[in-house]
Amino acid sequence: MSLHKDLPPLLALRAFEAVARHLSFIKAANELSVTQSALSHQVQKLEQHLGKSLFVRRTRAIDLTEDGQHYYDEIRPALHAIAAATRKQQAPCTTTVLRIGLLASFATLWLAPRLAGFISRYPQIQVELRPAIQLADVAGDEVDLAIRYGKGDWPDVQATCLMREKISPVCSPEFKASRLDNGPLLMATSHRPFEWTDWSHHYQVDIEHNPRILLHDYNIVVEAAVAGQGIAMGRHRLIERRLKDGSLVEAFDWPPYQSQIGYWLIAPNGPTSAATTCFSQWLQELCADA
Incomplete structure (x- = not known):
């Protein structure tokens, strides 16, 4: 008897096994290095192939259905056996x-x-x-x-x-409340300070009279800004956590600038x-x- 017509899509089977093991789409997606939407699509494909739901989806959690639990218990030993057989046949890996x-x-x-x-x-x-x-x-x-x-x-x-990067001047809440006027600009050492140049041209802001503090690397710029030492040009993709936890805030009322820098x-x-x-x-x- 041919197995082909009964075998489910193997990518979908792999996705189901990871989600069932973790009971989490987020953890399974991280393990398989795919997006959550791609993983969800594979699981839905398997459910369509079987004609039944395998998970109970809640707002903040998921569980296996009774059918899903039975299916997981039956396929897992088979997947382990396939993995073990594959390891035996693989050539030694060179790094x-x-x-x-x-x-x-x-x-x-x-x-x-x-x-x-x-x-x-x-x-x-x-x-x-x-x-x-x-x-x-x-x-x-x-x-x-x-x-x-x-x-x-x-x-x-x-x-x-x-x-691309969104940029805007940021500082600590304490610095904004007490020392913002003519505050020092914190800059990473560069022969092309295009962040401040592009931002000041876009908003028509004169920064020529602000003192400048040159620091070796942007990591140090961020830490200096958090410590209340001045105003940094915030690269939003890198300081997202700092903005969320409130240790850095927007220095001015203008919206972030969607720059050509990236x-x-x-x-x-x-x-x-x-x-x-x-x-x-x-x-x-x-x-x-x-």
């Missing part, structure tokens, strides 16, 4: 090291908390983050890829925009490795959902 040049602030505040998804999907690729202020030399093989903050106008490389994936011209392609595709998918 590939992928070197990523990037700003320490982007590594700390955005990328590092999300890297588990890539490692789960590609355990054979070891990601090595190399923070640096200057643009790492992808053309000279100093790194395999780079992620930079700017307008994408770097020469002799392929620059792909990952996501985060760019920098690759060398010409062919790239399989590991580089895997990371590039994963990062672009991640940023598309951000």
Whole structure:
């Protein structure tokens, strides 16, 4: 007897097993490195294939239905057996090291908390983050890829925009209440301070007379602003947690400026490795959902 007509879509089966094990779409989506909507679609596909509901969906929780629990109990040993048989047949895995040049602030505040998804999907690729202020030399093989903050106008490389940034001046609540007038501007060291330039031109604000404090990295800028040392240009994708917990607030009443500044994936011209392609595709998918 052919198994084909009775087998469910295997991606849907994998999605169901993860959701049933965690009883959480969020945790299952993180484990499988997919969006919650994609995971939900796969589960619905399996329910349509079976002609019955497998989960009871509530506002803040889910549970298996009685049919779902029976199905999970029966398929799980089979999936474990398939996984074990596959491991026996796989060739020994060789690890590939992928070197990523990037700003320490982007590594700390955005990328590092999300890297588990890539490692789960590609355990054979070891990601090595190399923070640096200057643009790492992808053309000279100093790194395999780079992620930079700017307008994408770097020469002799392929620059792909990952996501644009919203910017606005931010400070601590205490600083706003008592010391905002002519407060010092906190800036990350850069030969092109385009954030403040673009924002001040957009809102026609004169900042020439504000004192400036240059700090080595944007991580330090954020911490200095939280400590009440001045006004920082808030990169909203990086300071989202600080805005939510109230340790940083909008310094002025203008809405955030949707700038042309953003985060760019920098690759060398010409062919790239399989590991580089895997990371590039994963990062672009991640940023598309951000």
